[in-house]
Amino acid sequence: MSERAGxxxxxxxxxxxxxxxxxxxxxxxxxxxxxxxxxxxxxAIECLAIRGAPAIGCAAAMGVALGAVRSAASDVGxxxxxxxxxxxxxxxxxxxxxxxxFWALDRMRELIGRLTAAPGSDLxxxxxxxxxxxxxxxxxxxxxxxxxxxAGASLVPDGACILTHCNAGxxxxxGYGTALGVVRxxxxxxxxxxxxxxxxxxxxxxxxxxxxxLQRDSIPVTVCTDGMAGYLMQxxxxxxxxxxxxxxxxxxxxxxxxxxxxxxxLAREHGIPFYVAAPRSTIDLALPGGEAIPIEERGREEIxxxxxxxxxxxxxxxxxxxxxxxxARFVTAIVTERGVIRSPFEEAxxxxx
Numbered sequence: 403m404s405e406r407a408g409x410x411x412x413x414x415x416x417x418x419x420x421x422x423x424x425x426x427x428x429x430x431x432x433x434x435x436x437x438x439x440x441x442x443x444x445x446a447i448e449c450l451a452i453r454g455a456p457a458i459g460c461a462a463a464m465g466v467a468l469g470a471v472r473s474a475a476s477d478v479g480x481x482x483x484x485x486x487x488x489x490x491x492x493x494x495x496x497x498x499x500x501x502x503x504f505w506a507l508d509r510m511r512e513l514i515g516r517l518t519a520a521p522g523s524d525l526x527x528x529x530x531x532x533x534x535x536x537x538x539x540x541x542x543x544x545x546x547x548x549x550x551x552x553a554g555a556s557l558v559p560d561g562a563c564i565l566t567h568c569n570a571g572x573x574x575x576x577g578y579g580t581a582l583g584v585v586r587x588x589x590x591x592x593x594x595x596x597x598x599x600x601x602x603x604x605x606x607x608x609x610x611x612x613x614x615x616l617q618r619d620s621i622p623v624t625v626c627t628d629g630m631a632g633y634l635m636q637x638x639x640x641x642x643x644x645x646x647x648x649x650x651x652x653x654x655x656x657x658x659x660x661x662x663x664x665x666x667x668l669a670r671e672h673g674i675p676f677y678v679a680a681p682r683s684t685i686d687l688a689l690p691g692g693e694a695i696p697i698e699e700r701g702r703e704e705i706x707x708x709x710x711x712x713x714x715x716x717x718x719x720x721x722x723x724x725x726x727x728x729x730a731r732f733v734t735a736i737v738t739e740r741g742v743i744r745s746p747f748e749e750a751x752x753x754x755x
Contacts, residue, residue, distance in 0.1 A: 454574020459502030463536040543576035546739040551587030554737040558588040568659035569611035570646025596622040654730030654747025655692025666732035692727035
């Protein structure tokens, strides 16, 4: 939740249920889903009821906790077998690009390993520990976003117009945001800023979600179509670009919502700083470069329709890569909760860990 908005939340654990704001219905309706099964949660991730790499990680951790507390297993061994055979694999299949998903699941696995290695582990204490760990991951994500925002605010001059792509705000995280966390922190530091939000086809996360968040926080925001960014840069109407990330490879290559690479190339052409804001959980040191990042391909309907309106002739195919990869050479700096790092990224990213 944006601390300034104060009336809504992205997701939370309550009474052995995961509650989350259904982002498919925004901005028209604030509707919360109450999820009681792992399958319901997995489907919510897949259909983008919840999205954004850090938020997906938080949701995945809650999915493990949900599987544990809703399980009929009668002993620790049976519960672990069920989690490994059913819960972890189902959640791992939801969104392949967002590394925070796998980071969170690994963290829950590590907790299970530590607890079961200790003498006297019992079923109830394991279930409680998994719920507490999922809630801890959510709260730590909020804290990391606030720290990231404070670090990134130093890059934002007073009076700046900031271009964003997709939504990397409170809705994409446990709260506060990554790219929008930088915006919020700059405002809280007393700077006068405005945001130019790419609409972000095909699902319009910039128009529907970024604009909704910023309007709620009384931060000036204007929406442009994706194809307008270059023209507005050419006219001198953009001072810097700040985007989020779904995975950052060891060399600093960045996977983010499709269209980000084009924005980065345009920013380089016009001499505009291009910043990536992401917590350490988005950094994947196991992948040497962006060519190894798995890119999710989504279905035809997201392009063929806008709402209930069909915009493509029947039988016409589509390409639907959900993400693209921006090479590190186009990235001015990466902003994390540990501070701002610049090229050469490989050594600097390793240093974060």
